[in-house]
Amino acid sequence: MPLLSLEAERFRGLASLTAEFDPGYNLIVGPNASGKTSLLEALFFLGRGRSFRSRRLQALICHGQTDFQLVARVKSQAPSVTLGIRAARGSTEIRIGGKPARSVTELASHFPPLIIDPEIHKLLEDGPVQRRKFMDWGVFHVEHGFLSEWQRYHRALRQRNAALRTGTSGPALRAWEEEFVQSGSRLAEFRTRYLQELMPYLGAAGRALLDLDVTVTHQTGWAAGVSLAEALEASAERDRRFGLTHVGPHRADIAVRVDGQLARDRVSRGQQKLLASALTLAQLGLQDRVSPGKTALLLDDPAAELDGERLERLVALVRTLPVQLFVTSLRGDLAGLGTPGALFHVEQGQLSRA
Ligand SMILES: Nc1ncnc2c1ncn2[C@@H]1O[C@H](COP(=O)(O)OP(=O)(O)OP(=O)(O)O)[C@@H](O)[C@H]1O
Numbered sequence: 001m002p003l004l005s006l007e008a009e010r011f012r013g014l015a016s017l018t019a020e021f022d023p024g025y026n027l028i029v030g031p032n033a034s035g036k037t038s039l040l041e042a043l044f045f046l047g048r049g050r051s052f053r054s055r056r057l058q059a060l061i062c063h064g065q066t067d068f069q070l071v072a073r074v075k076s077q078a079p080s081v082t083l084g085i086r087a088a089r090g091s092t093e094i095r096i097g098g099k100p101a102r103s104v105t106e107l108a109s110h111f112p113p114l115i116i117d118p119e120i121h122k123l124l125e126d127g128p129v130q131r132r133k134f135m136d137w138g139v140f141h142v143e144h145g146f147l148s149e150w151q152r153y154h155r156a157l158r159q160r161n162a163a164l165r166t167g168t169s170g171p172a173l174r175a176w177e178e179e180f181v182q183s184g185s186r187l188a189e190f191r192t193r194y195l196q197e198l199m200p201y202l203g204a205a206g207r208a209l210l211d212l213d214v215t216v217t218h219q220t221g222w223a224a225g226v227s228l229a230e231a232l233e234a235s236a237e238r239d240r241r242f243g244l245t246h247v248g249p250h251r252a253d254i255a256v257r258v259d260g261q262l263a264r265d266r267v268s269r270g271q272q273k274l275l276a277s278a279l280t281l282a283q284l285g286l287q288d289r290v291s292p293g294k295t296a297l298l299l300d301d302p303a304a305e306l307d308g309e310r311l312e313r314l315v316a317l318v319r320t321l322p323v324q325l326f327v328t329s330l331r332g333d334l335a336g337l338g339t340p341g342a343l344f345h346v347e348q349g350q351l352s353r354a
């Protein structure tokens, strides 16, 4: 649902900040190092409970301070719901509607933002961790049982690895392996189904942005054509030797292909950005089908590294989406997205509405 307001205290270099947002298109303009990305980061944190550019909470706390606080009002069936986060080193406290939340995932049911930023090409370029996260965020929104299955699987994986390291065998190990196989197989089914559902959206986004036929396939994390139980059995000797489980959904990946060839081998950096954007916009399309009107898209400096025509294509596609938009730009003349419902200027961490 649209995010109507934000109060941020001691977050990065943003001065104590209060803003009322438009439920449609918000444009945030400012020079380098003014705080544009930091503002998007604060919004992302409110929905995801983490940053998109740092894994260290400490990096998000304003230098010289010990905590930060974010409060946002999100439109909902009821007039609005307030999301509150107070994070200090080693602790994050989340409140939804004034009540403590049990986990960060509760935030996402109120405000599930997606981001396209200048680093988005890493989704394709880096190792599989980001792609698994991408896939799992999507599955989480489509399949209700996913989160508990994911937790079940990772508990079984930890227990199995611990048993392998201590040399434990017998019924205790077998019980965890059974759990591992059951939950892991379910997890893989969820992911496969999700990627299949994503394909029509991805096909459309790939054609619109790149004029290419973009497809994804799920690499489950174990050899094709055998069950997870069989793969685990085949890996048992090696797993014991290394004290580590080498097969399973924790090793999964997505293979992205353009016109039938692996994308990594044939696209430029600019194309990688568009390809990763296509994946994100496809995810957004599917997410919006499942929970209409909830998603916000954060678009950080879309003009970076894209030539005029490519930027135009991205902007044209984004325009068709039924989402709340937060766009940052160095200049106020970002063409194509129309007139913003709210225009903000950022200067040295200070936000003002034009
Ligand atoms: N924890 C922090 N405390 C105080 N200042 C910080 C902190 N983290 C980052 N900064 C500063 O905040 C400023 C704004 O950073 P930000 O990345 O948001 O700028 P930006 O407007 O997106 O710039 P660009 O156009 O170059 O992308 C930077 O000067 C950075 O050094």
Ligand SMILES: [Mg+2]
Pocket (backbone or CB within 6 Å): 036, 037, 038, 300, 301
């Ligand atoms: Mg920036």
